Amino acid sequence: xxxxxxxxxxxxxxxxxxxxxxxxxxxxxxxxxxxxxxxxxxxxxxxxxxxxxxxxxxxxxxxxxxxxxxxxxxxxxxxxxxxxxxxxxxxxxxxxxxxxxxxxxxxxxxx
Amino acid sequence: xxxxxxxxxxxxxxxxxxxxxxxxxxxxxxxxxxxxxxxxxxxxxxxxxxxxxxxxxxxxxxxxxxxxxxxxxxxxxxxxxxxxxxxxxxxxxxxxxxxxxxxxxxxxxx
Numbered sequence: 410x411x412x413x414x415x416x417x418x419x420x421x422x423x424x425x426x427x428x429x430x431x432x433x434x435x436x437x438x439x440x441x442x443x444x445x446x447x448x449x450x451x452x453x454x455x456x457x458x459x460x461x462x463x464x465x466x467x468x469x470x471x472x473x474x475x476x477x478x479x480x481x482x483x484x485x486x487x488x489x490x491x492x493x494x495x496x497x498x499x500x501x502x503x504x505x506x507x508x509x510x511x512x513x514x515x516x517x518x519x520x
Numbered sequence: 521x522x523x524x525x526x527x528x529x530x531x532x533x534x535x536x537x538x539x540x541x542x543x544x545x546x547x548x549x550x551x552x553x554x555x556x557x558x559x560x561x562x563x564x565x566x567x568x569x570x571x572x573x574x575x576x577x578x579x580x581x582x583x584x585x586x587x588x589x590x591x592x593x594x595x596x597x598x599x600x601x602x603x604x605x606x607x608x609x610x611x612x613x614x615x616x617x618x619x620x621x622x623x624x625x626x627x628x629x630x
Contacts, residue, residue, distance in 0.1 A: 452524075452622050458617060508565075510564075
């Protein structure tokens with residue numbers, strides 16, 4: 410059974426810093442991986458989906474990578490802004506199976 | 521375009537009461553799912569559906585029922601509420617492996 414972890418649970422950085430959020434998974438047969446953003450009291454918004462044939466995806470200041478052999482995915486946020494403050498969750502899915510979610514990293518970007 | 525709509529947003533139940541959480545989507549997605557989110561545990565899948573008339577259990581299905589009579593609607597029923605079901609519930613619909621989530625229902629069982 411796929412298990413997904415995210416460390417640290419919380420992170421504070423000053424505005425303008427580049428930062429990396431980490432996601433680890435136990436089963437290297439992972440088929441795809443998705444990163445989400447969750448604002449307080451809100452639902453999840455899909456940010457990036459890395460499908461099995463891909464190693465990374467980019468959207469604006471966000472870049473997500475997937476390394477199946479090491480069991481890791483990273484979300485890179487360039488030039489962080491206070492508006493990036495939110496909880497970021499990753500979710501991994503094996504082929505034909507539902508996504509398994511990590512517990513999330515709560516990010517605070519300080520002005 | 522409303523996306524995924526959940527009602528109610530907040531609910532307090534007494535132990536043993538039953539209720540239905542509503543979920544509707546207007547994107548014509550075949551796949552829909554229900555999750556619960558508890559502190560430090562991420563989202564856990566309760567039930568899912570791959571199309572009208574087809575439902576299946578997820579990771580934590582006990583105490584919950586679902587049905588899917590139309591593509592648009594996927595209600596979640598709590599049969600006899602227990603304090604352990606206090607949580608935030610999210611409904612999602614999916615297309616091409618990308619999930620679209622509702623705003624959530626915060627349920628407290630006392």
